[in-house]
Amino acid sequence: xxxxPTLTLALSLVSGAAQAxxxxxxxxxxxxxxKLALEMTRLVDVFNAQQNDVHVTAVYTGAYDDTNLKTRAxxxxxxxxxVVLMSANFIREYVINNQAIDxxxxxxxxxxxxxxxxxKFFPAVRINATEAGHVYGVPFQNSTPIxxxxxxxxxxVGLDPDKPPATWQELVDVAKKLTKRDGATMTxxxxxxxxxxxxxxxxxxxxxxxxxxxxxxRNWGGEVYYNTPSxxxxxQFLDDLVHKHKVMPEGVxxxxxxxxxxxxxxxxxxxxxxxxxxxxxxxxxxxxKVAFVPRALRNAxxxxxxxxxxxxxxxxxxxxxAWKLITFLSSPEINGGWSRFTGYFAPRMAAYDTAEMKDYxxxxxxxKVAVDQLAYAQPWFSTxxxxxxxxxxxxxxxxxxSGKIKPxxxxxxxxxxxxxxxxxxxxxxxxxxxx
Amino acid sequence: xxxxxxxxxxxxxxxxxPRSLALAFALLxxxxxxxxxxxxxxxxxxxxxxxxxxxxxxxxxxxxDNFARLFADPHFANTAWNTVAFAAxxxxxxxxxxxxxxxxxxxxxxxxxxxxxxxxxxLLIPLVAAAALFVFIFxxxxxxxxxxxxxxxxHSTNWLGNPDIALGAIIAITIWKNTGYYMLFFLAxxxxxxxxYHEAAKIDGAGPATRLRRIxxxxxxxxxxxxxxxxxxxxLVQIDHVIVMTGGGPSxxxxxxxxxxxxxxEQNMDLGLASAATVVCVGGxxxxxxxxxxxxxxGIHYES
Numbered sequence: 001x002x003x004x005p006t007l008t009l010a011l012s013l014v015s016g017a018a019q020a021x022x023x024x025x026x027x028x029x030x031x032x033x034x035k036l037a038l039e040m041t042r043l044v045d046v047f048n049a050q051q052n053d054v055h056v057t058a059v060y061t062g063a064y065d066d067t068n069l070k071t072r073a074x075x076x077x078x079x080x081x082x083v084v085l086m087s088a089n090f091i092r093e094y095v096i097n098n099q100a101i102d103x104x105x106x107x108x109x110x111x112x113x114x115x116x117x118x119x120k121f122f123p124a125v126r127i128n129a130t131e132a133g134h135v136y137g138v139p140f141q142n143s144t145p146i147x148x149x150x151x152x153x154x155x156x157v158g159l160d161p162d163k164p165p166a167t168w169q170e171l172v173d174v175a176k177k178l179t180k181r182d183g184a185t186m187t188x189x190x191x192x193x194x195x196x197x198x199x200x201x202x203x204x205x206x207x208x209x210x211x212x213x214x215x216x217x218r219n220w221g222g223e224v225y226y227n228t229p230s231x232x233x234x235x236q237f238l239d240d241l242v243h244k245h246k247v248m249p250e251g252v253x254x255x256x257x258x259x260x261x262x263x264x265x266x267x268x269x270x271x272x273x274x275x276x277x278x279x280x281x282x283x284x285x286x287x288x289k290v291a292f293v294p295r296a297l298r299n300a301x302x303x304x305x306x307x308x309x310x311x312x313x314x315x316x317x318x319x320x321x322a323w324k325l326i327t328f329l330s331s332p333e334i335n336g337g338w339s340r341f342t343g344y345f346a347p348r349m350a351a352y353d354t355a356e357m358k359d360y361x362x363x364x365x366x367x368k369v370a371v372d373q374l375a376y377a378q379p380w381f382s383t384x385x386x387x388x389x390x391x392x393x394x395x396x397x398x399x400x401x402s403g404k405i406k407p408x409x410x411x412x413x414x415x416x417x418x419x420x421x422x423x424x425x426x427x428x429x430x431x432x433x434x435x
Numbered sequence: 436x437x438x439x440x441x442x443x444x445x446x447x448x449x450x451x452x453p454r455s456l457a458l459a460f461a462l463l464x465x466x467x468x469x470x471x472x473x474x475x476x477x478x479x480x481x482x483x484x485x486x487x488x489x490x491x492x493x494x495x496x497x498x499x500d501n502f503a504r505l506f507a508d509p510h511f512a513n514t515a516w517n518t519v520a521f522a523a524x525x526x527x528x529x530x531x532x533x534x535x536x537x538x539x540x541x542x543x544x545x546x547x548x549x550x551x552x553x554x555x556x557x558l559l560i561p562l563v564a565a566a567a568l569f570v571f572i573f574x575x576x577x578x579x580x581x582x583x584x585x586x587x588x589x590h591s592t593n594w595l596g597n598p599d600i601a602l603g604a605i606i607a608i609t610i611w612k613n614t615g616y617y618m619l620f621f622l623a624x625x626x627x628x629x630x631x632y633h634e635a636a637k638i639d640g641a642g643p644a645t646r647l648r649r650i651x652x653x654x655x656x657x658x659x660x661x662x663x664x665x666x667x668x669x670x671l672v673q674i675d676h677v678i679v680m681t682g683g684g685p686s687x688x689x690x691x692x693x694x695x696x697x698x699x700x701e702q703n704m705d706l707g708l709a710s711a712a713t714v715v716c717v718g719g720x721x722x723x724x725x726x727x728x729x730x731x732x733x734g735i736h737y738e739s
Contacts, residue, residue, distance in 0.1 A: 069701055093704075185590040195596075197682045249575065252596035252685040257575055264577050384491070387702040398685040402598050421703065428492035 021055040022321040024082035027074075028058060029067035029306070039341050047328050054321040056083075064090075064306065065387075071311060075099055080311035082322040088128040088307045089382035091137045092221050096384055096425070100309045103135045106323040124303050124377030125347045127218055137307030138330050139347035141338060143275035144301040144377050145206055146370055147291045153178055153188070153268035164291035168237060171294040175247035178268035190247035192267040193238060195401055196254035201390035202302055203271060204397055205381045206293060207234035209300035221383040222426040226393055227415035233296070235407040239400050251402045259283070273304060274370040278343035281366065290366045292373050299376035305344060345371055384425035392417035478717065484710035501711035511712060513687055514695040517602065521691060522670040524606040525613070530659070530666060532614045537621030538651075551622070555615040562612060566676035569608050570595070573680075595681050598688035605689050608676055613669060617662050624658030625651070656730075664727035671720060692716050 026044065030036045037060045044058040061067040064087040071084050086094070094100035107117045114135045118126050121139050129137035151161035157177045165171040175190025193203055205215045213230025217223035225231060241248040249267075259276065261267040263283050271293055272280070280288070293301050308326045310319055328334060336351035338344070340360050345367075351357055352371065361368045383389050395417075396410035405413075460467075485502070489495040505511050536554055540547040557565065572579045573594040581591045594604045628651065636646050652659075674691045677683060683690030683698075690698075692712065700709035 065701075197684055249593060250597070251593040253575075253593070254596065256570055257593075257596065260571075260574055260577055266576050385703050388698070391698075391702075395684070395686045399598070402596075402685060404598065404686070424491035424493075 021053055022317050023055050023057070024318055024321045024325070025057045025059050026083045026085075026325060027061045027067055027071055027081045028085040029061055029064050029087075036342055039338070043329070043334060043338070044325075047325060051324070054324050056321075056325050072099070075311050075313055078313065080313040082310065082314055082318045083325055084309055084311060085140060085306045086137070086309050088125070088137065088139065088142070088303070088305055089380040089386055091128060091307060091309060092131060092382040093384065093386060094309065094311075095131045095136050096221060099312055100136045101312050101314075101319065103138070103310065103323075106319065107135060109320075109323075110327075120349060121347045122349055122374055122377070124374060124379065125305075125307075127379035128303070128382060129307050132219075137309045138326050139305070139307045140329060140335065141342060141344035142303050142305030142347045143273045143344055144303055144370065144373055145203055145271050145293050146274045146277075146301075146373065147269060147271055147293050148262060148280060149269040149289055149291065150262070150265060151287045151289055153265065153286075161289065164289070165294045166292070167294050168296050172241070172245050172247070175241070175269065176245060179247045186246070186249065188265065189249050189261070189267045190245075191241065191269040191271070192248055192253050192258040192261060193241070193271045194255055194258050195238075195252045195398060197391060197394050199255065199273070200252075200394045200397055201381065202304060204231070204234055204238075204393060206301045206378070207237060207296070209302065209378050210234070210293070210298060211237075211296040212298070216381050216383055218379055220430070222422050222430055224381075224383060224389060224393075224415070224418050224422070226418055227411045232407050232411045235397055235400055235411060237296075238397065239407050242401055243403060252398050262288075275304065275342075275344055277366055277370065290369050292369070292376070299373075300378050301373060301376060303377050303380050305347070305380075343367070345374065383422060385421045388421045389418045392421060481710045481713050481717075484706055485714045487707060487710075489707060501707040502715075505708055505711040505715065508708070510687065510690070511692075511695060514690045514692050517688070517690055518671065518692045520602060521606060521609075522667060524602075525609045525670055526663065526666045529610045529614045529617055530662060532610065533617035533662070534621050534655075534659075536614065536618045537625055538647075540618075541622060541625050551618070554618055557612045557614075558616045558619075560612075562673060562675040563679055565608065565612060566679035569604075569676070570680055573604060596685055598685045601681055601685060601689045605677055605680065609670075609673070612676075613666065617666065620658055620662045620665075621655065624655045628654045660727055660730040663730075664724060667723050667727070668720065671716065 028037075028040050030040075040060075041058050044056050048055055059081070061070045067084065068087065068090055071081065071086065074080050091100060103117075104114050107114055110117075114130075114133065118130055118135050121129070122142075125139040125142055129135060129139055147164060149161075149164055154161040154174075159174060159177060165174040171191065177190070178188065179186060179190040180188040194200065195203075208215045208225075208228075208231040211230040211233045213225055213228055213234075215225055215231065217225075238248075242250050249261075253261075255272070255276070258267065258270050258272065259280060262270045262280070263285065265286055274290075277290070292299060308329060310322045310326075314322065329338075330348055332346075332348050332350035332354055335346045335348040336354050336357045339346035339351060340356070346352065346357075352361075361371065381390060393411075393414045396405065396414040399405045400407055400410045486497055486499070487495050488498045488500040536551075540551050540554075560568075575581060575593040575596065576591040578594075580594065581589075585591070592600065595601050632650050632654075633646055636650060641649065671691075672693060674693050677689050677691055677694060681689045683694050693716070696709050696712045696716065699705045699712065
């Protein structure tokens, strides 16, 4: 895959053509299915065909984490890609390590201010794309958690399928009714909240925010709020679903276990990503609907997804070529089309003003619920050492779900582990005082 | 080797030595270059890295800080312990099973050949693919395993989501995957034992148990030593299924040293800690290999 751009570059050097198009490479991940890679390649071909200044080679780089790894390796090797579609919560670390460029200069060349530019995207996705008023990422595909529920199960126990639970209290009441037992075993659980690494931290952050908290410092990457009433309450809620109300299976339920249980009617509700909407819709044989994630004090869900960024170390020509691609991909038409193809929501607000999108939403009420919930979306957890700090919480919450530890102790442990991982950054920033 | 030495002996050494030394280096150069570039240099590099103290935003200096942090890290202790439990849980049972199957299926026949093929099958499935299959076999409630267990009245079990069970599930797959492989070595080892020994023992009135204990096992010594080393190395480096099935969870209960190194280097961007863990790991492997090879040599002496 790398041979082709090198070859064309070599040819253009040999011929010495001054008019040759700028060759750039674009790293993109596919977190869900293979079909997405084909569609992305098609989009890039459309871009290459419609203008002559820039030639883009799209390079599929695996999952989000693999893309992050390969991008960092390429930057260190002195051959950074021109554009990367990067998990939105990693951008902060790229900024901290000075590995992503401030897009302000490129935005200014389009006669726009950074504020005006980023305000074209939904409010929830702006925070992860900016740092201290500077734009570093351009949101491209996003998701939030959502409640999936089996409407047949609702009818079976006399619940109205058009009235999904809206609060934590209602969730517990409904889940108790939906849970079926055979002696001591649960033959159908009322609800399953996904609890594998990566997803669990994301979902707990949403529950904590719904419970009134901030979960992490949005403005500075050195603080998390694990050992706080809002987060302890959220974890206690999960613990109660398993051990007190007994409406959720004990231990870790990963995406496979949860969605298969949902398809087979062995769990009546699940909290999963909107990004899985297409997958669930295709595989669920029983009738189902989606609803907002039930709230504690307020409606709140974190965003997930990815933004486009330009790594440091590219020439100004390549940066400008990269910007052209980014402008193309984030246009309302392309962004909306990608959303309809993938099931992600389009972060570009104007995408929802297009006729195709209005038509799509009227035909897909599920997708509309996901978009409506955006009004309550919150930014995605991101700190120094994001993955490690997130895992510090997840290890403890998994222990809670397995009945090994109580939420208050677990969150004290999680806070301690997270603080240790954040320490080097904290020492170089907030605690680096004038001498 | 001994032949070339005797051939080289009569040639006057003083005159020929420099040229043959150069020739030797020239002949060795291709492998030396690759060994140097891909084995020795990385070992030196990772050792230097491990001795370099550099934390975020600070200047690098030399020291043992990374090792101090490594040994103070409860996650490292935990993953080391998991790796030991994983090794103990897989090596003995898979070796015992492999030896048992090799002894039972050593005779050539249609039936035994078919059984041998079945036992070797898991070897042909890549570990990653096997892990992806086992994810569905282990699905709580709806998986193949729970489906059949339900028929004998066993309730659904969260095989991979329960921190007390997950490592056991991982160990079970590893045994399933490796037993056939080790059996092949034992079959080869058994084929190398001359039949006369057994016949002589039979004439002397030795029973099957005595012959196994006095003839088969001692003569199989080198094979057992060799397979043990392979099995040990496997438990350290074969963790594809851990990554696919549990990601080291729940609560780090299936995390292994190799994955810990990856997490430190690629997730926490702490190359110092990752390098220190690598040095400790490679050191441990070398020690094990040396001990294992010693045992192997003793076995060979016994045979001759």
